[in-house]
Amino acid sequence: MSTLVIVEHDNHTMHPATRNTLAAAKAFGDEIVLLVAGKDCRKVAEQAASLSGVHSVWWVEHEQYQHVLAENLAPLVVSKASSFHAILAPSSTFGKNLLPRIAAKLDMVQISDVSKVVNKDTFEHPVYAGNAIETVRVLDPIKIMTIRSTAFDAVFSEQSPCCIEQIEPITTVAKTQFIHHELSRSERPDLGSAKIVVSGGRGLQSAEKFKLIEELADVLGAAVGASRAAVDAGFVPNDYQVGQTGKVVAPSLYLAVGISGAVQHLAGMKDSKVIVAINKDEDAPIFQIANYGLVGDLFEIVPQLIEQLKQCKGN
């Protein structure tokens, strides 16, 4: 029996969370198979085959896998499921959309956002916006789970490529049609895997002023995040949102600027190594979890910070 990892990709590049999901798969100690399904995605299969610890890559080409629709991909995984004792995918919108559909078709449960593999059938995952950690034993024969990527160190080491096996697609009569994408384009690092994240909240006051956060992020080579308040107010697109209902990040350094620190937001960033809070309200809850807090007007502090960081770089 082996472990299956469903690879998230855009038909050209593997999503970075694949590396973390692979790390979780290694905890099972069995042969690991990576599934790459898409259209013109041979390159992704090759990237996957070079990841250290991968036993084989299953590569499936078909037009209907171009935009991952759960309705199309689930039957493929279900048809292969009996060869595996565990099926893993990253806890991204991709994995969350797909895995429950697979699990229900197999009449098995799915565990969401696994943060620790205790043993082959026992797992930890956060519940209640990360305010409790549940340890659960799965009684079903196949353990189906999404992996919280920030809880597992990404596999970066490489191996000489393993075997890439092309398998047959399962064609389905697709009821669902992909219409279009509207992706936010950014030169900055990916929010989910960045070493440094700078996030802005309601305190930024406007989309115009939010540019200050972007400027600070660029000096630090950081990704930009936001609180729900900043997203709802229209300062930034919603895929910037960090929190229980947005992205979960755990960078080395998280700077929260003009963010009060509501439970919902903390759920998405409280596992960061070092947290810095800049806020004018000294009673803001964010200061209770921040390693370093600076009380004051962000419109004075952030420009100073940018200036002094530039000087540090110059030296």
Add this chain to the structure above:
Amino acid sequence: MKILVAVKRVIDPYVKIRVKADQTGVETQNIKMAMNPFDEIAVEEAIRLKEKGLASEVVVVSIGNASCQETLRHALALGADRGIHVQSEGVHTSLDIAKILQKISEKEAPQLILMGKQSIDGDNNQTPQMLAALLDWPQATYASELTVEGNNIQVTREIDGGLETLAMPLPAVVSTDLRLNEPRYASLPNIMKAKKKPLDSMDVNTLGLSLKPHVEIISVKAPSTRSGGVKVESVAELINKLQHEAKVL
């Protein structure tokens, strides 16, 4: 078009939860409860579709103990037409809930099922996808925009990296994201009227399901807490600390 909306009673999102000392779960005794916020958005969307003349009836369903009726009454006060309470004292996985909802759906035959994308207690984000799988219906998760055109819907989804638009025929399952709409408040006259709206209660055991255990909860613990930090006086001090103490710059 008939719309079925599934709602869950959860601990109020503004309550700070406490883990029980015996690690069997979290304290729910004498704690303020509320409708799961994502479900409120689902109810609101259903009511708006009815107000636009696109839906003929909005049926709300909730599964759990007797207090769920309060959550259903709230949905009725917001504008739903009829409630169904599936009485159950047990602890259910998302799969169980999806199976119960499948039974309800087979009875009610809705064209559209609206649900929150996740409940804020279990944070599973599974039930809508599982229900769609069991019914073999198309799914549109994390909806931030929903338009109905005849027998088809077009849904804009919030995905990592941006937005995605899908089209699918009805019947379908749609799960709501935060930005789909701004839920309304129930007015006092509507709360009074809701008391007269039909609310059927049935026992889960009458649905002809054999729900078997799939998991065993070993423990529920509080997460490790962060040690308190320090406040710094200036930007220079902050940069200095980040460079030399935390060593993250």
